[in-house]
Amino acid sequence: MNKKIAFFDIDGTLADNNKQQETRIIDRIPLSAQEAVRKLKANGIEPVLATGRNLGMVHELMEQLAIESVVSSNGAVVMYKGDILWEEFLSPPTAKKLADTLVEHQHSFLIETKHSLYSLPNTTTLASDGTFHIECWTEKNLPEEIVQFVVSSPNGFSLPPVEKNIVAVKVGLHEYDVKQNHVSKATGIHHLLEELNFHVDEAIAFGDEENDFEMFQAVGFSIALGNGNPKLQKIANYVTDNVEHDGIYNACKKFGWIE
Numbered sequence: 001m002n003k004k005i006a007f008f009d010i011d012g013t014l015a016d017n018n019k020q021q022e023t024r025i026i027d028r029i030p031l032s033a034q035e036a037v038r039k040l041k042a043n044g045i046e047p048v049l050a051t052g053r054n055l056g057m058v059h060e061l062m063e064q065l066a067i068e069s070v071v072s073s074n075g076a077v078v079m080y081k082g083d084i085l086w087e088e089f090l091s092p093p094t095a096k097k098l099a100d101t102l103v104e105h106q107h108s109f110l111i112e113t114k115h116s117l118y119s120l121p122n123t124t125t126l127a128s129d130g131t132f133h134i135e136c137w138t139e140k141n142l143p144e145e146i147v148q149f150v151v152s153s154p155n156g157f158s159l160p161p162v163e164k165n166i167v168a169v170k171v172g173l174h175e176y177d178v179k180q181n182h183v184s185k186a187t188g189i190h191h192l193l194e195e196l197n198f199h200v201d202e203a204i205a206f207g208d209e210e211n212d213f214e215m216f217q218a219v220g221f222s223i224a225l226g227n228g229n230p231k232l233q234k235i236a237n238y239v240t241d242n243v244e245h246d247g248i249y250n251a252c253k254k255f256g257w258i259e
Helices: 030-043 056-065 092-104 183-197 210-217 230-234 249-254
Strands: 005-008 047-052 067-073 077-080 083-087 108-113 117-119 134-136 144-151 167-169 176-182 203-207 223-224
Touching: 005 108, 005 167, 005 183, 030 047, 030 056, 056 067, 067 134, 067 183, 077 183, 083 183, 083 210, 092 108, 092 144, 117 183, 134 223, 167 210, 183 210, 210 223, 223 230
Parallel strands: 005 047, 005 203, 047 067, 117 134, 203 223
Antiparallel strands: 067 077, 077 083, 108 117, 108 144, 144 176, 167 176
């Protein structure tokens, strides 16, 4: 079956995590990967970002790559060509309980909303790497439209008991997204495929980390980067080269999606 849509994780997949000195995401993306995205679109395969980052963090990148659609915040928000197709937020009581629990256990964390990232006073050692902005939230009530929490823990992270439907998913070397269990990149992809009336087998996905597991199960063909998590590589249909070694371009060319 011909491919019609390709989902791309950003960090570690499109973007090289070894280039942390670059303060723009686009500068971390190999030119070959940028070319692959352009060629896929020219060949009728719609490129879509599928990321743990929120809309505010990827807006500039989408303009630079001429990508019009995104599954953001690990599936909590789905946007197709500028229109929001789906969004689901943590309930205010759950968000407060989660924030209180993370504070109690002295975890370093950020609050992620649909468009912004917030820290509470004295609750994080996380700093912006230049690709996003962190605001300090000092109001009594938490911000609205919270999609997930971002925890940084260099020694691993075990989520304290909060609610049964809240889980922590590893998204980087020391970073974990704490979110609702039933919300994932896969659920976001399902909403988009249904809207476009695309079959699962017409979809491709590229990823590298644990939060891409469900995404790989939601598409017809999955590709893990060579620098990716070994557990993800085991379930991928194909393992390509590392991101910095033109992994995305090489895979697209190998399977005839671009020339």
